[in-house]
Amino acid sequence: MAPRPDEEAAILWSFRRCPYAIRARLALATAGVGVEVREVNLGARPPELLERWPPATVPVLERPDGPPLTESLDVMTWALEQRDPQDWLRRAVRGEAAGEQRRRIAALVAENDGPFKHHLERFKYANRYPGEDPGAHHQATLAILRRWNSRLEEGASGCGVGKGWLLGPQSCLADWALLPFVRQFRIADPAGFATTAGLEAVRAWLDRFETSAELAAVMAPPLAFRQPWRSPSWLYHLALTEEWRVAKAEGVYRRSTRGLSLEQVGFLHASHAHQIAATFERFYADAGPVRLLSLDPKRLAAAGLEVREEPAPESGELFPHLYGGPLPCEAVVAAELYRP
Numbered sequence: 654m655a656p657r658p659d660e661e662a663a664i665l666w667s668f669r670r671c672p673y674a675i676r677a678r679l680a681l682a683t684a685g686v687g688v689e690v691r692e693v694n695l696g697a698r699p700p701e702l703l704e705r706w707p708p709a710t711v712p713v714l715e716r717p718d719g720p721p722l723t724e725s726l727d728v729m730t731w732a733l734e735q736r737d738p739q740d741w742l743r744r745a746v747r748g749e750a751a752g753e754q755r756r757r758i759a760a761l762v763a764e765n766d767g768p769f770k771h772h773l774e775r776f777k778y779a780n781r782y783p784g785e786d787p788g789a790h791h792q793a794t795l796a797i798l799r800r801w802n803s804r805l806e807e808g809a810s811g812c813g814v815g816k817g818w819l820l821g822p823q824s825c826l827a828d829w830a831l832l833p834f835v836r837q838f839r840i841a842d843p844a845g846f847a848t849t850a851g852l853e854a855v856r857a858w859l860d861r862f863e864t865s866a867e868l869a870a871v872m873a874p875p876l877a878f879r880q881p882w883r884s885p886s887w888l889y890h891l892a893l894t895e896e897w898r899v900a901k902a903e904g905v906y907r908r909s910t911r912g913l914s915l916e917q918v919g920f921l922h923a924s925h926a927h928q929i930a931a932t933f934e935r936f937y938a939d940a941g942p943v944r945l946l947s948l949d950p951k952r953l954a955a956a957g958l959e960v961r962e963e964p965a966p967e968s969g970e971l972f973p974h975l976y977g978g979p980l981p982c983e984a985v986v987a988a989e990l991y992r993p
């Protein structure tokens with residue numbers, strides 16, 4: 654969702670499939686808070702994010718008027734405190750029930766972010782945890798899911814089997830904060846999730862989430878992108894996939910541009926972030942699969958390469974040109990398949 658033109662936009666650094674980022678986007682969407690979403694390549698985190706939040710985990714919300722929010726739950730609360738049309742925070746509840754409902758929300762989120770996530774991680778990525786028993790972690794996640802199943806059965810009383818939420822007939826913050834992680838569990842163990850007894854209400858709950866307009870909205874533009882945000886601090890070079898494969902084997906890349914070697918031209922062509930699409934259209938649109946190389950100017954300088962801004966002959970538009978030798982692969986921070 655784009656901010657209004659008169660607003661200074663908050664920036665959400667995000668990762669489309671990350672469950673923490675999904676729940677942050679769910680809250681931003683329901684609150685109708687405009688943000689600029691920047692998809693992060695976790696393998697090549699942009700310097701702009703690292704400067705604001707050195708661990709560079711996602712999501713991070715950069716606000717115009719305060720320090721960045723670096724926990725997904727804080728992003729959810731920040732958004733919902735501005736507008737909470739379905740009362741996910743249960744602030745409209747009055748009397749004793751209010752405190753009790755909020756305590757239950759906090760306890761469910763703590764159980765998800767603590768033990769559930771802990772065990773899920775250890776059976777989903779068992780190879781990262783040698784010496785641990787993935788089967789035991791799997792059983793531990795199932796035990797938690799069965800407890801949530803009982804909650805959902807209780808929540809369904811009054812609205813019908815398979816229709817309840819964790820705290821009753823209306824969804825609350827806990828539902829939207831937990832569901833992206835239950836979705837991860839299903840992805841990790843689809844057969845177990847489909848057949849394990851005692852998870853009937855959890856399955857119905859997740860099915861509703863998977864087919865919901867709420868999830869669809871946060872997995873597509875303008876709240877989610879498949880291509881990473883392009884940092885204006887980096888330089889970019891489009892390379893034919895085969896030529897990049899050769900470069901990786903040799904450790905250096907020797908092409909200037911499509912069809913021309915570094916020796917023929919004398920420098921290596923590159924683009925700034927805002928020039929990539931037009932460069933692709935002009936020279937690579939019919940080239941088959943193309944890689945977009947992201948180049949870190951600090952690493953280029955360390956390798957002895959000089960960047961000169963020089964005009965293109967036909968248009969006079971300035972482009973970065975790299976002088977001083979072939980491009981060492983270490984200066985390439987990301988080499989992704991480019992989809993125009």
Ligand SMILES: N[C@@H](CCC(=O)N[C@@H](CS)C(=O)NCC(=O)O)C(=O)O
Nearest residue numbers: 671672673710711712723724725726
């Ligand atoms: N407690 C944080 C956790 C965020 C988190 O761990 N995000 C993952 C992506 S799903 C991440 O950034 N991992 C990269 C890393 O830890 O270096 C939150 O709730 O936002």
